[in-house]
Amino acid sequence: MVYVGMDHGTTGISFAIMDDEKVLDVFKISREDSKAGRVSAIEELSKRIDLEDIDLMIITYAMGDGISTILPMEKVENRGILSIGGAGKVTGGGTSVYSEIENANLPVLMIPGLHKDCDWLDPLFRAAYSHHASPEKVSIVYNAYLETQWENMVVADISSNSVDLLIEDGKIKGAIDACCGAMGIVHGPLDLEMIRDIDEGKRTANECFSHAGAVKIANVDNKVALMKDELLEMYSKGDERAVLAIDTMIMTVAMEIAGLIAVSKNEIDGIVLTGSMGSMKEPVDFEAGLNKYFKNKYETRIISSESGAIGAAQIARDIFNGKRDIMGIKVDY
Known part of the structure; x- marks a missing residue:
């Protein structure tokens, strides 16, 4: 069994590969290299594993404010975001990686960000802030939970x-x-x-x-x-x-x-x-x-500075094995 997690980070895009027991590999590609075509995320993955062996992949993208449940990539509209604005510096590297994954015909689920339309959040937080955190924070929290209980x-x-x-x-x-x-x-x-x-x-x-x-x-x-x-x-x-x-x-x-x-x-x-x-x-x-x-x-x-990618891979593993609630977030799978 092989599971992959992706963290759409500020300075680069990180990937974690794991089996049912342990993390096998973690690697990172820069946004600039991805946008310029110098590095292919799918090629880097295929150097490490046979893509056909991937049972499930979890990815994060931008603010994630267009979705509020964990969804299959093919069910997500507009890449799961309301707008690319207000997200810090935009380089296009993350967009290139998203497109690569979208065209690779892999089994992929997307994590939502935390925002005012997420009904599992405390209503006071939802009233106070339109946006709370981008999707990789969910996978970070999941890794933290598994590490500490x-x-x-x-x-x-x-x-x-x-x-x-x-x-x-x-x-x-x-x-x-x-x-x-x-x-x-x-x-x-x-x-x-x-x-x-x-x-x-x-x-x-x-x-x-x-x-x-x-x-x-x-x-x-x-x-x-x-x-x-x-x-x-x-x-x-x-x-x-x-x-x-x-x-x-x-x-x-x-x-x-x-x-x-x-x-x-x-x-x-x-x-x-x-x-x-x-x-x-x-x-x-x-x-x-x-x-x-x-x-x-x-x-x-x-915990590891790569907890975003590792946690995403752990979410993929646990969803594949039947889990349908991730820290309060419902799973459509």
Whole structure:
């Protein structure tokens, strides 16, 4: 049995391949390489497995706000999104991968994002925010659940953007999206200065969003895929702007996690960290930075930075074997 999961990430598209017991391989292709035709997702998959052996594949794409259940790819209209706008920098790499998979005649299901039309979410979150998280956050949460067996937790995905999710009684109940809450490396919330810039026509909302993370504080302006490395290099050298940027990002993440804990109906079992920054120990120990605020009150677990792709493969495996509810989300299969 072979199952494949895909994470439509900010800097690249990741794939995980697994059998019934373990992960066999994880690989990543850059958006730029995919768009330019330098790398084919299907070719990369076929180098590792016989495509005819794939029993089920789970993919994520963009905001996922056009669907609210896990659906076969052929039943999904407009790639499962309402609009490509408001999604950060658009390179077209993810679109190329989607098209490849669509034309490959594979058994594929798509995960929805978290948004106001998802009836399993807490109605207060649905009223507060039109969009909460993109689809790969669902697979991240599923991987976190399988790793910890925690029914009540906050899952923090900290990388190019920061999205924190609240899980109660084994179901996703709410989340705070990158444009509303904590900073990531690249993306962050739109503050008053940015709103004024948008109104005055100086920058678009997407341009503001794509420079509102820690890079704003450190004055880093580069390709999205290179921003993290540049910031961390500055941090390693003790650059005061970079140190302030990272410390500020950690503070905003702690604030967001604390807010989700405060509104949880249950006592949480712990906090799960993932993402390229959330799982990092050097040169930034993100877990230690957070615990400075939480004073080790909550148990913290770190899972793989590739948890989006791994969790998607695990969802594929479990759906193929009969599961019809994923963290509160219904499955049409």
